[in-house]
Amino acid sequence: MFGLEKKDAALLLIVAVVTLCAPILLNPFPAGSEMAQFNAGYPDLMQRFAIYGIFAIGFNILFGLTGYLSFGHAAFLGVGSYSAVWMFKLLSMNIIPGIILSVIVAGLFSLVIGFISLRRSGIYFSILTLAFAQMSYNLAYSVLTPITNGETGLQLSLNDPRVLDAARTTGSLPVTTLFGAEMRSATSVQFGVWEWQFSTGFYVSAVLMLLALYLAIRIFRSPFGIMLRAVKSNQNRMSYTGLNVRPYTLAAFVISGMYAGLAGGLLAAMDPLAGAERMQWTASGEVVIMTILGGAGTLLGPIIGAGFIKYFENIFSKINDNVLHDWFAFLPDGLNDFVVTVIAPFFGDGWNLTMGLMFMAVVIFLPGGLVDGARRIGRLFRRKPAGAKRPDAATKPAE
Amino acid sequence: MSKLHFTRRRLIGTGAMAGAGLAMPTIFTGASWAQSQGGFTNAPTGGTVTLGFNVPQTGPYADEGKDELLAQQLAVEHLNGQGDGGCLNTFSSKALKGNGILGKKVQFVTGDTQTKSDAARAAAKSMIEKDGAVMINGGSSSGVAVAVQGLCQEAGIIFMAGLTHSNDTTGKDKKANGFRHFFNAYMSGAALAPVLANTYGKDRRAYHLTADYTWGWTQQESMVKATEAVGWETVNTVLTPLAATDFSSYIAPVLNSGADVLVLNHYGGNMVNSLTNAVQFGLLDKQVNGKDFAIVVPLYSELMANGAGENIKGVLGSMNWNWQLQDEGTKAFVKSFGEKYGRPPSNSAQTCYAQVLLYADAVERAGTFNPCGVGEALEGFEFDGLGNGKTLYRADDHQCFKDVLVVRGNQNPTNPYDTLEIVEVTPVEQVTYAPDHPMFAGGELGQCNPGA
Numbered sequence: 001m002f003g004l005e006k007k008d009a010a011l012l013l014i015v016a017v018v019t020l021c022a023p024i025l026l027n028p029f030p031a032g033s034e035m036a037q038f039n040a041g042y043p044d045l046m047q048r049f050a051i052y053g054i055f056a057i058g059f060n061i062l063f064g065l066t067g068y069l070s071f072g073h074a075a076f077l078g079v080g081s082y083s084a085v086w087m088f089k090l091l092s093m094n095i096i097p098g099i100i101l102s103v104i105v106a107g108l109f110s111l112v113i114g115f116i117s118l119r120r121s122g123i124y125f126s127i128l129t130l131a132f133a134q135m136s137y138n139l140a141y142s143v144l145t146p147i148t149n150g151e152t153g154l155q156l157s158l159n160d161p162r163v164l165d166a167a168r169t170t171g172s173l174p175v176t177t178l179f180g181a182e183m184r185s186a187t188s189v190q191f192g193v194w195e196w197q198f199s200t201g202f203y204v205s206a207v208l209m210l211l212a213l214y215l216a217i218r219i220f221r222s223p224f225g226i227m228l229r230a231v232k233s234n235q236n237r238m239s240y241t242g243l244n245v246r247p248y249t250l251a252a253f254v255i256s257g258m259y260a261g262l263a264g265g266l267l268a269a270m271d272p273l274a275g276a277e278r279m280q281w282t283a284s285g286e287v288v289i290m291t292i293l294g295g296a297g298t299l300l301g302p303i304i305g306a307g308f309i310k311y312f313e314n315i316f317s318k319i320n321d322n323v324l325h326d327w328f329a330f331l332p333d334g335l336n337d338f339v340v341t342v343i344a345p346f347f348g349d350g351w352n353l354t355m356g357l358m359f360m361a362v363v364i365f366l367p368g369g370l371v372d373g374a375r376r377i378g379r380l381f382r383r384k385p386a387g388a389k390r391p392d393a394a395t396k397p398a399e
Numbered sequence: 400m401s402k403l404h405f406t407r408r409r410l411i412g413t414g415a416m417a418g419a420g421l422a423m424p425t426i427f428t429g430a431s432w433a434q435s436q437g438g439f440t441n442a443p444t445g446g447t448v449t450l451g452f453n454v455p456q457t458g459p460y461a462d463e464g465k466d467e468l469l470a471q472q473l474a475v476e477h478l479n480g481q482g483d484g485g486c487l488n489t490f491s492s493k494a495l496k497g498n499g500i501l502g503k504k505v506q507f508v509t510g511d512t513q514t515k516s517d518a519a520r521a522a523a524k525s526m527i528e529k530d531g532a533v534m535i536n537g538g539s540s541s542g543v544a545v546a547v548q549g550l551c552q553e554a555g556i557i558f559m560a561g562l563t564h565s566n567d568t569t570g571k572d573k574k575a576n577g578f579r580h581f582f583n584a585y586m587s588g589a590a591l592a593p594v595l596a597n598t599y600g601k602d603r604r605a606y607h608l609t610a611d612y613t614w615g616w617t618q619q620e621s622m623v624k625a626t627e628a629v630g631w632e633t634v635n636t637v638l639t640p641l642a643a644t645d646f647s648s649y650i651a652p653v654l655n656s657g658a659d660v661l662v663l664n665h666y667g668g669n670m671v672n673s674l675t676n677a678v679q680f681g682l683l684d685k686q687v688n689g690k691d692f693a694i695v696v697p698l699y700s701e702l703m704a705n706g707a708g709e710n711i712k713g714v715l716g717s718m719n720w721n722w723q724l725q726d727e728g729t730k731a732f733v734k735s736f737g738e739k740y741g742r743p744p745s746n747s748a749q750t751c752y753a754q755v756l757l758y759a760d761a762v763e764r765a766g767t768f769n770p771c772g773v774g775e776a777l778e779g780f781e782f783d784g785l786g787n788g789k790t791l792y793r794a795d796d797h798q799c800f801k802d803v804l805v806v807r808g809n810q811n812p813t814n815p816y817d818t819l820e821i822v823e824v825t826p827v828e829q830v831t832y833a834p835d836h837p838m839f840a841g842g843e844l845g846q847c848n849p850g851a
Contacts, residue, residue, distance in 0.1 A: 151614070273520060318510060349457050
């Protein structure tokens, strides 16, 4: 189907079904129940799952295939966001021009940065990309304020020109649309005790994520993809055989930059604001962690990693001391306080700590990421011996 | 490349599944949020109402954020009739009865802004979309306030800004659904300049170090204008990167510039570091142009004062509120905060506490949670008894107008919380400006948005 092998088509199909049913699957707990705070099925978070999924898929094309660890990918995300918001300000609230421009601008930007950074490999490449990203961040924060609006972030305002739909602007700020369908509109459905929210914005992001995944699968399975893997396994040998690897790595870099631009543009399309901190090194680090947590070099890993991190950031961080006290209300007072004091650092504002511990555990015990974990569990229950499995270059360590 | 052979049966099966998946969003055409719930976003239905407290719990302003959170929890207790009632007893409006808001018990959810616009908006969105918060309150940093204010405007709920001092929040970025209790950079300048002229004379030469972002610029602009109006000369203004931790290279040129006053338009860790550097360079012991060298920090906070320790002794600055004030509102708030948490509240805590009460009171007086009704009740509202004296919520820009404190680092602190002493309470008339003042021009409130 669509030029995919059977196994990949099945994978894409499963992901598609899961993604499109996400509003239901992510709300397993009845609304109003104690457990409802663990539900992730609200539009904003689901959009983030999909968008950061795209970001991580793109990053994985570079890191997972070529082994080049870019520490500056957030710069492309940020550039994409700024371009999209400028399109909303100048041209139209329709998200199509914004997203197209963000992909193009991010592509050009990554071409420039990639052209310079790819002269080195390994740690030097990482440092170069990191330097460029931090440079972009600092420029956006101060010198480029007329374009980026600095610390406050670029926002829509009532007196933007918006050439194509200026006539429709009324007293309140316009919202982003896709040919009239508002991104933020959501339909809420009561089904028994459950409550599901189907939002336009999420489905737009989800469809784009599926397209992004499809494209990534095609790249992974193409001769180009095999060439990229060859770069990862031994670049010197490639050079000795007379191949110039730079065009391949540069192409991979630009493609993954465009993915990041798409994600940035989508972020802006869902919420028309672009802030400089989107380009900060922590944001670049986040996508690295997403990819490694999920499984670098695997198709699904990055999406799973992105989902995990965003879930922790948004759900875990809201479990404050009060909630914890409620949980352990059945314990006697002194013991309750004690238990809450002990575990509180891991919840609420301490979500970073929990995340860090998980990351360590994954890196130490599951070098292939969460996908590797799932595969191991799957192997336990399979009748065939493990030797029958398809050889997969993905789990080989980077040099 | 494809070697995939679907049998007809499988093709039909998969096709049906994919089709069902795609059609899913359109099958259910249930009532949208608004229609089922009364015309505005997150209208509370049961016996409870949920407020969202969005404060920095991680990042550079985490300490401040935690203080704000404590104050907000205290406000919720008072609204629900627990504790000693705090400022409910001193508040000039008597609409609140200690039985929640409009008879609904007040609950709250919290979010972490991380002092980043993006994260703050994500946290606010999750509180609005998932937890059904009907109002967002709190936060430190003007960038975050402006970003979340924009979001609340779009979502159709009320935003009560916490600690945000930039002119832009109620200037060029003002929004109909957003309200600010805290004072701003213009007010700091207007309150400080006369005190500076009295203390240091009218023929001073000032050198500005300014944090390189929106707040720093408006702060610098305000201070330059205000000090030049009393006769000072501005020798130089230098922007410093926000991430800077060592300001030595910026301090050294000050010595040779012929300036005799250093104005530090820095906040938080920036200010602690730059002030410490300046003191280490011995600026305060210097004599320039025959006058003692002076340092001014236009915006003070208790946490900065603690951080800078000894170095702030004698340094002038301004504040929104201080726990040492002696009016009834302050006493009531400091008493209940102190009894519950064992220390006096910071001025950011007070602003957040006041904002919760002001919101609750406006809902009570409007008789509805509808943001448009609440906005109308807040616009032009005059009140007293929350600690800042007589205060007006101006309708033109949703900024509170009240007295501003000029404070000085205490020379002889008697306890750890006594780091700042009040020099003067600048009356509100002196810090009031026209709504179309050039420093605040360029934005418009727009119409209030009750949401879909």
